[in-house]
Amino acid sequence: MRSSLTWLAFALAAALAGCAPGGQRAESATHAPRYFGSVSVPRDDVLRFNNGSEPETIDPALASGQSDGRLARSLFEGLTVPDPRTLEPRPGQASRWETSPDGRLWTFHLRPGLQWSDGTPLGARDFVWSWLRALAPATASRNAGLLYAIAGAEPFNRGVTRDPATVGLAAPDDTTLVVRLARPVPHLLYLTAYPTWLPVPRHVVERWGEAWTRPEHIVSNGAFVLERWRPNDRFELRRNPRYRDPGRVRLDRVVAYSVDDLSTGANLYEAGRLDWNTSGYVPSPFVPYLRRYADFRSAPFQSVYFYSLNVTRPPLDNVWVRRALNYAVDREAIARDLLKGTREPWGRLTPQGYPGYPAPAGVAYDLAKARECLARAGYPGGRGFRRISILFSTSEDHRRIAEAIQAMWTRGLGIPVQLENMEWGATMQATSALRYDVARRSWIGDYLDPSTFLDIMRGGDGNNRTGWRDPEYDRLLDAAANEAEPARRLALLARAETLLLADGPVVPIYHYVTTELVKPYVRGIWSNALDSHPLEDMWIDHAWRPGRAAAEAAARAGADPGGARP
Amino acid sequence: MIRYIARRLLFFVPTLWAIATLTFFLVRLAPGGPFNAERAIPEAARAQLARKYGLDRPLGEQYVTFLGRAARLDFGPSYEFPARPVREIIAQGFRVSAELGGWALLVALLAGVPLGIVAALRHNRATDTAVMGLALAGVSVPNFVLGPLLVLVFSLTLYWLPPALWEGAPSRVLPVLTLSAAYVAYVARLTRAGMLEVLRQDFVRTARAKGLPERLVVLKHALRLGLLPVVSYLGPAAAAVITGSLVVEQVFAVPGLGRYLVNGAYNRDYTLVMGVVLFYAGLLMTLNLLVDVAYAWLDPRVELG
Numbered sequence: 092m093r094s095s096l097t098w099l100a101f102a103l104a105a106a107l108a109g110c111a112p113g114g115q116r117a118e119s120a121t122h123a124p125r126y127f128g129s130v131s132v133p134r135d136d137v138l139r140f141n142n143g144s145e146p147e148t149i150d151p152a153l154a155s156g157q158s159d160g161r162l163a164r165s166l167f168e169g170l171t172v173p174d175p176r177t178l179e180p181r182p183g184q185a186s187r188w189e190t191s192p193d194g195r196l197w198t199f200h201l202r203p204g205l206q207w208s209d210g211t212p213l214g215a216r217d218f219v220w221s222w223l224r225a226l227a228p229a230t231a232s233r234n235a236g237l238l239y240a241i242a243g244a245e246p247f248n249r250g251v252t253r254d255p256a257t258v259g260l261a262a263p264d265d266t267t268l269v270v271r272l273a274r275p276v277p278h279l280l281y282l283t284a285y286p287t288w289l290p291v292p293r294h295v296v297e298r299w300g301e302a303w304t305r306p307e308h309i310v311s312n313g314a315f316v317l318e319r320w321r322p323n324d325r326f327e328l329r330r331n332p333r334y335r336d337p338g339r340v341r342l343d344r345v346v347a348y349s350v351d352d353l354s355t356g357a358n359l360y361e362a363g364r365l366d367w368n369t370s371g372y373v374p375s376p377f378v379p380y381l382r383r384y385a386d387f388r389s390a391p392f393q394s395v396y397f398y399s400l401n402v403t404r405p406p407l408d409n410v411w412v413r414r415a416l417n418y419a420v421d422r423e424a425i426a427r428d429l430l431k432g433t434r435e436p437w438g439r440l441t442p443q444g445y446p447g448y449p450a451p452a453g454v455a456y457d458l459a460k461a462r463e464c465l466a467r468a469g470y471p472g473g474r475g476f477r478r479i480s481i482l483f484s485t486s487e488d489h490r491r492i493a494e495a496i497q498a499m500w501t502r503g504l505g506i507p508v509q510l511e512n513m514e515w516g517a518t519m520q521a522t523s524a525l526r527y528d529v530a531r532r533s534w535i536g537d538y539l540d541p542s543t544f545l546d547i548m549r550g551g552d553g554n555n556r557t558g559w560r561d562p563e564y565d566r567l568l569d570a571a572a573n574e575a576e577p578a579r580r581l582a583l584l585a586r587a588e589t590l591l592l593a594d595g596p597v598v599p600i601y602h603y604v605t606t607e608l609v610k611p612y613v614r615g616i617w618s619n620a621l622d623s624h625p626l627e628d629m630w631i632d633h634a635w636r637p638g639r640a641a642a643e644a645a646a647r648a649g650a651d652p653g654g655a656r657p
Numbered sequence: 658m659i660r661y662i663a664r665r666l667l668f669f670v671p672t673l674w675a676i677a678t679l680t681f682f683l684v685r686l687a688p689g690g691p692f693n694a695e696r697a698i699p700e701a702a703r704a705q706l707a708r709k710y711g712l713d714r715p716l717g718e719q720y721v722t723f724l725g726r727a728a729r730l731d732f733g734p735s736y737e738f739p740a741r742p743v744r745e746i747i748a749q750g751f752r753v754s755a756e757l758g759g760w761a762l763l764v765a766l767l768a769g770v771p772l773g774i775v776a777a778l779r780h781n782r783a784t785d786t787a788v789m790g791l792a793l794a795g796v797s798v799p800n801f802v803l804g805p806l807l808v809l810v811f812s813l814t815l816y817w818l819p820p821a822l823w824e825g826a827p828s829r830v831l832p833v834l835t836l837s838a839a840y841v842a843y844v845a846r847l848t849r850a851g852m853l854e855v856l857r858q859d860f861v862r863t864a865r866a867k868g869l870p871e872r873l874v875v876l877k878h879a880l881r882l883g884l885l886p887v888v889s890y891l892g893p894a895a896a897a898v899i900t901g902s903l904v905v906e907q908v909f910a911v912p913g914l915g916r917y918l919v920n921g922a923y924n925r926d927y928t929l930v931m932g933v934v935l936f937y938a939g940l941l942m943t944l945n946l947l948v949d950v951a952y953a954w955l956d957p958r959v960e961l962g
């Protein structure tokens with residue numbers, strides 16, 4: 092229903108766009124940038140944006156969705172904060188840090204005089220307590236694995252030991268935090284900005300239990316504090332006067348709406364009720380139409396759409412069959428014709444944008460090779476190949492892509508393929524239990540490093556879901572994990588990915604891109620691969636005028652290649 | 658009358674029990690569980706969660722515990738929103754859904770009844786045809802078409818009203834109109850049919866023969882009986898308008914209860930689904946009882962028993 096709704100709204104919007112009288116839309120001069128819907132600069136320093144689906148929780152230790160994380164990061168601040176443009180780590184609650192030569196011992200120096208928003212002092216011990224809490228089995232955090240970089244964290248989280256002293260954390264004084272790592276982690280400073288690594292107020296958590304995140308109880312240390320929450324509607328944030336550097340924050344208030352309907356989000360933006368409609372909440376049929384507007388932004392996003400093959404089921408246990416299926420997918424056609432260029436065809440498991448990563452060549456469409464592989468597997472022309480089914484969760488896009496791939500495999504290879512659509516929860520269970528042949532998956536990276544993708548394919552990993560296990564692959568990943576020298580480490584990871592692609596338990600299909608709408612007067616927001624936009628860097632440019640727009644657009648394109656539209 | 662109501666209320670108990678039992682086992686029969694997600698959850702954490710929500714106990718024990726709690730209207734915390742008890746989610750969502758539904762019902766009556774009367778009085782004339790044409794359109798156009806159309810005209814073209822959200826009176830207009838359209842139409846048709854039936858009857862002729870002004874004949878004598886079909890429709894309509902506002906809540910981002918039921922089922926949020934289903938069931942039964950009582954009060958010929 093949603094997709095027909097989207098199409099209807101889109102068709103109507105497109106039909107009426109030409110004759111609409113409102114705002115900037117009427118400006119038809121070809122050289123001046125045009126904007127989608129109404130643009131009027133707000134008088135106050137309030138940012139109103141669509142945060143998407145109602146967050147399940149804003150507790151940083153438990154936050155796993157994007158809408159959860161966005162709020163958790165605005166309310167809480169970790170040792171580091173990401174640069175809004177480059178995502179490079181910058182000092183946050185820690186002002187400086189040093190590391191031992193082998194990269195396994197990190198000493199963080201917190202800023203003096205840090206406070207929670209209720210005035211309680213905040214020190215190194217708060218970080219130790221918060222991380223132990225996230226690791227404690229009783230907390231049942233989905234993301235506890237992100238803390239496994241810390242020595243002893245994994246056995247503690249798995250309940251092998253209950254002694255917190257076995258975890259490599261120490262707070263010798265209020266402003267010094269010593270972290271002993273299980274292995275060198277070059278991207279540690281990216282991790283320390285991630286929600287699971289954010290500090291939480293012990294005195295509030297212990298007093299209120301699970302209700303501690305409610306607006307009447309919550310105390311935070313980030314740029315904003317939570318003022319009001321109406322479920323399925325909005326979170327209202329106010330500037331935190333006790334933030335370590337209140338002068339840095341230029342917004343007085345932030346209203347984060349929880350609008351999960353894509354068309355509704357776009358409508359609110361078009362009507363000028365939202366300053367920012369975040370990525371993922373722009374209906375994909377709108378995208379070709381929105382490209383002409385200067386306030387539409389699109390950039391590569393660290394997420395890949397792929398099919399996984401259940402290698403425990405014949406004939407998918409045969410590597411030549413897996414290769415044949417991989418070569419027979421025309422990714423270009425799917426991205427260009429089916430998705431109207433709104434996604435990028437992709438032949439690897441890891442996405443683009445990892446500095447220094449010598450990425451292997453992706454799998455490319457080659458039907459002749461695919462047929463050859465299938466013949467080598469013992470199924471020349473697809474003869475004798477049993478019917479396999481493609482499992483996907485309910486979504487119009489998933490269905491269209493599955494139909495296209497069904498056609499490619501059936502026509503190209505001569506093998507019988509059927510489609511199997513399940514509701515989301517059932518799909519999750521079927522893939523976890525390896526009760527499928529081919530299943531649609533996607534993965535979003537947590538930090539800027541190929542390991543955030545490659546680790547899921549380790550033998551026995553809960554996210555592997557293919558039954559595929561290769562000791563050599565696991566060995567390469569382990570070697571990379573213990574390698575302190577960055578270039579050598581990335582080379583090891585690239586070898587692992589080469590091996591993975593050659594063995595073909597996954598069929599990469601496309602690379603996601605971010606699609607968002609940002610009013611021209613919103614500043615301090617840049618497109619980046621993690622789709623991460625710290626609210627404390629954003630501000631409202633009250634001096635913005637339509638006349639200045641052309642110069643501004645040029646300036647932005649120059650300053651921000653990532654944000655420039657194609 | 659009192660005895661009748663008491664007996665009906667007594668019947669609520671087995672009905673709710675049957676619904677609770679059916680729902681309890683049906684949601685657990687659905688494949689997958691509440692802790693499935695794209696990112697796999699560590700085994701230790703999953704076991705911990707299962708223990709916390711009592712999902713590690715035998716099903717029969719879970720069922721007994723659930724029934725005991727449900728009897729006290731305690732459904733526990735939602736699995737998906739751990740900081741929120743299900744009871745609170747229902748209270749918050751229902752307040753909004755009830756307001757939206759209440760306005761929609763009011764609009765349906767205020768617009769539908771006069772339209773129906775006018776159509777009946779101008780039977781088979783142009784006005785009648787126009788009203789019934791409008792009613793046909795109102796019933797046939799689904800609200801997921803009407804909603805975006807209204808948004809397109811009033812929000813995105815004329816810039817008069819907000820396209821969504823639930824803040825301030827202007828934001829109520831479009832969702833209420835969208836939700837009420839079908840009910841306006843239905844009420845108009847029912848009123849018209851009821852009035853046509855009544856206007857032909859002897860007591861109306863008598864009233865006219867006595868020289869009563871037409872206004873009095875219609876509004877005082879005919880309307881009371883002519884409205885009976887509308888009244889009997891009000892119960893199901895009130896229930897439908899409150900429970901069936903899902904699409905409107907979605908299109909207009911209204912924070913009502915309907916969205917929780919669908920998302921709850923989708924996410925296998927057992928406690929939330931159980932709570933909302935039982936709440937809806939109780940609501941539906943209560944409204945039906947009210948209708949029967951109102952029916953007896955309006956038409957002396959109806960005997961409760």
